[in-house]
Amino acid sequence: MHPTDDQAILQDRKIAYVVTDRNLTVIEVSGAASILQNWSESWLGHPLLELVPELMGSEQALAGILADQLPRLQIPLVNRDPQTDGRTTYLTLVDLPRRDATGQITGLIHLIQDVTEIGCLEQRLMQQRNELRLLQDELNRQNLQLAAANTELRRLDELKSAFVSIAAHELRTPLTSIVGYLEMLLDGDAGALNQKQTEYLGTVEASAARLLNIAHDLLDMTRIETGHLELVLETVDLLALANEVIAELSPQLDARTQPLDLHAPASLPCVLCDPLRVAQIMGNLINNASKYSPPGSPISLKLAVSDEPEFIQVSVADQGVGIPDLERAKIFEPFFRASTSALMNANGTGLGLSIARALVELHGGRIWVDSAPDTGTIFQFTLPLVHCPPPPAER
Amino acid sequence: MISLSKKVCLLGDFAVGKTSLVRRFVYNLFEDKYFSTIGVKVSRKVVAVPRGDEIIELTLMLWDLAGSEEFDDVRISYMRGATGAVAVCDLTRPETLASLHDYAQTLRRVSPQAQLILAANKVDLADQAGASAEQVRELAAQLAAPYYLTSAKNGAQVETLFRHLGRLLVA
CATH class of the missing domain: 3.30.450.20 (PAS domain)
Known part of the structure; x- marks a missing residue:
């Protein structure tokens, strides 16, 4: 060369x-x-x-x-x-x-x-890698702060649950006594009442009953939040249970002249559930159907084997005001009340449906809602079935 | 006047402000944007340092080394012949304090006679500080090194730190 x-x-x-x-x-x-x-x-x-x-x-x-x-x-x-x-x-x-x-x-x-070309490439690579590391470090720091804030929130939430639980307990005891004595007064155990007295005491009794329901709901909610709600499971004839619930609610339905139709197949399998809690769920859904429907509007309760294998499906349908589309996703959240509640002058705390959802899920089932404004609402939930014939006496 | 030249390495994790400290000391400049160093950049600054009754003209050869662990092996070779080092940590990132133990250990293995000084940098970001002055003091005690809470951004304690190191180097 x-x-x-x-x-x-x-x-x-x-x-x-x-x-x-x-x-x-x-x-x-x-x-x-x-x-x-x-x-x-x-x-x-x-x-x-x-x-x-x-x-x-x-x-x-x-x-x-x-x-x-x-x-x-x-x-x-x-x-x-x-x-x-x-x-x-x-x-x-x-x-x-x-x-x-x-x-x-x-x-x-x-x-x-x-080697500037290679050096610049390597520098850019290192720059990006280091900037990513800095971001990662920052994220880790923020995660730690969030975790600390979360722990504090949990502590405060537990305090809140404990306070609500104690308050509800303390309310329930005297309220039970008040309701008991009111019933005795209304039954005439303390002497005959005139019409005015009966009317006033009736209003007091209804208000006390509402207060008692609120106390029960608050207690249930705190038990659910703290994981202390336990089910007493047994094999239950759901049709018989539904009839009991309807009988209990019939005075309220009759007062609003709302007919309730019960549909169930002749041979419905039993379900494995806590009967008190399932009665509470059905009662809540029928009560809501009544409150959010005009007087005279029919309500339907349907029991059937679900399309989901090994489940029974319960449906409560009304022809009431319905739930606005935007509110449907929130309807099972605690304390959420649909805007139609004011329209229908419906009382409540907004806890019933969230309790119902928690109870259904505790049973291993699911609950959902379909609704169209001014057409009606249908709440449906499932419960696990058991393959055994119910005792003949209960049918 | 006696003239001396000394090699000083800047050690510490990436993005703690090693390059910014050198830039502040040598050029009295600061750039807010982070630019990661790869390899090595040597800068020099001449300072007059007293030693007894005389003044020494000391040329500090400042070796700004990449902080990322990808350069760990090369960094050791760069430390050879160093007579001094500035160990830099970032007060907003406590983890950068802990890693100075490793840097100091490596320095003392490679250049046992090297003088070490600690710069706890970004003191201007006191509101975001993740490490306290007390933690820095404890670390400095463990490393048997003087320390300064510095800010390359506003220049706080930067000149003082390098002049202190200069005195140690000519002592």
């Missing part, structure tokens, strides 16, 4: 080199002009260590190369001040032994290669 060929290769590969004697004094400089411009001439006769600060601390390694004990020294990714385009220049420095024709080491060859 001609010497100009060597220069062409050095230019293309962006490599420059510096040759030193054994004292590390620069005796020759050549190679890529882009690296050597402005200062190559001034290097001649100067100590290499003064000219290349990155070699500071590598004196022992350089001596090792001169002594033929070390083949080479490499310093990768040396940063130099930004070029005119603002990019940092990245260089890789390599020191090799320089040998004469007999193989004797006469000095060093100090190679300088411009």
